[in-house]
Amino acid sequence: MDLSIVIPVYNEEKTIKHTLLNLKEKLKGDYEIIVVDDYSFDKTHRSIEELLCYFTNLELVTNQYKKG
Numbered sequence: 001m002d003l004s005i006v007i008p009v010y011n012e013e014k015t016i017k018h019t020l021l022n023l024k025e026k027l028k029g030d031y032e033i034i035v036v037d038d039y040s041f042d043k044t045h046r047s048i049e050e051l052l053c054y055f056t057n058l059e060l061v062t063n064q065y066k067k068g
Contacts, residue, residue, distance in 0.1 A: 003031040010066075013043040020051055020058070032057045039066040 005023065009016055016035070023033060037045050037060065048060050 001032055002029050003027070004034065005031065006034045006036065008036045008038060009040065009044055009048075010038040011040045011042045011044060013040070013047050016044055017047050017051060020048070020055070024055060032059065034059045034061060037062045038068070039063045 007016075007019070012019075020033065020035075033055065035048050035058070037048065039062070045060070045062060048058075052058055052060065
């Protein structure tokens, strides 16, 4: 793996899709994107799950309670 990007999110349903799609467009080579959802109560988790089929190198980690 050449590059690992970790993106912590909390209630980012309005911006996370745009962010991930822009990264996919700009990044080349061997990379992975890890999104850590800190127990969002909006639709952040669902927004990320919708993109999992488009990314072979995207991983979603979800906290079971808010860790901050």
